[in-house]
Amino acid sequence: MEKLFRKTLLYKTGVEYGDYTINHVQGCAHGCKYPCYAMLMAKRFGKIKTYKEWCEPKLVVNAIEILQKEIPKLKDKIKSVQLCFTTDPFMYGFPEVTDLSIKIIQLLNSSGIKCTALTKGILPEQLKNLSIENEYGITLISLDEDFRSKMEPNAAPYKERIAALRKLHEAGCKTWVSIEPYPTPNII
Numbered sequence: 001m002e003k004l005f006r007k008t009l010l011y012k013t014g015v016e017y018g019d020y021t022i023n024h025v026q027g028c029a030h031g032c033k034y035p036c037y038a039m040l041m042a043k044r045f046g047k048i049k050t051y052k053e054w055c056e057p058k059l060v061v062n063a064i065e066i067l068q069k070e071i072p073k074l075k076d077k078i079k080s081v082q083l084c085f086t087t088d089p090f091m092y093g094f095p096e097v098t099d100l101s102i103k104i105i106q107l108l109n110s111s112g113i114k115c116t117a118l119t120k121g122i123l124p125e126q127l128k129n130l131s132i133e134n135e136y137g138i139t140l141i142s143l144d145e146d147f148r149s150k151m152e153p154n155a156a157p158y159k160e161r162i163a164a165l166r167k168l169h170e171a172g173c174k175t176w177v178s179i180e181p182y183p184t185p186n187i188i
Helices: 037-044 063-074 095-110 125-129 145-151 158-170
Strands: 002-004 010-015 018-022 058-060 080-083 114-119 135-140 174-179
Touching (some): 010 063, 058 095, 095 114, 125 158, 145 158
Parallel strands (some): 018 080, 080 114
Antiparallel strands (some): 010 018
C-alpha cells in the first residue's frame, strides 16, 4: 500500500451527523460501480485522475502524530468525529487501514471525543472495548450477494458485514445501517 503525508487531518464538516471528520486514507479499494461522491470529489480537486488510481488507496502514515497536535487545540470544539467521509476506515482486505483506524479511535476516545464509523468492510470486534459513546454502522445497497459482487466488487460480503455489526450490537455498542445510494440500481 502506498503511503502519503498530510499536514492536517481533523476537518469541520457542517453536517448534522458528525461535526468533524477524519480521512486518513486517500482512495478506496472497494471499486464501487455506482457514482461514488468521494471519488468524484477527489477527481474534481486533482487528488486522483482515474478510477484505477482511486482503487489503489494510500495510507496517511503521519496520522497519529498530526492528531496528537490537533486534538488538544480542537477537543473543546468537537462533539464527534466521523470516520470517514471520503474513504472506508475498515477497508476490506487492508488490515493496515483497520489498525490505524482503531488507533485513531482510541486516541480520540482518550480525549473524551466520541467517534462514528461507517464501513463496507468488517467492523472489528475489538471496537466493543472502546467508548460506549461511539457508534458503528455498515452500508448496504442490497442483500443480493451477486448484485454486491457486481456493484461493490471488493467490499466485504453482506453476511460478513451484518455478522460483525451484530456482534458489536450484542456487546452493547450503538449500531446502525446506512442504505445508500438510494434508490439502489437494482430497484430502478
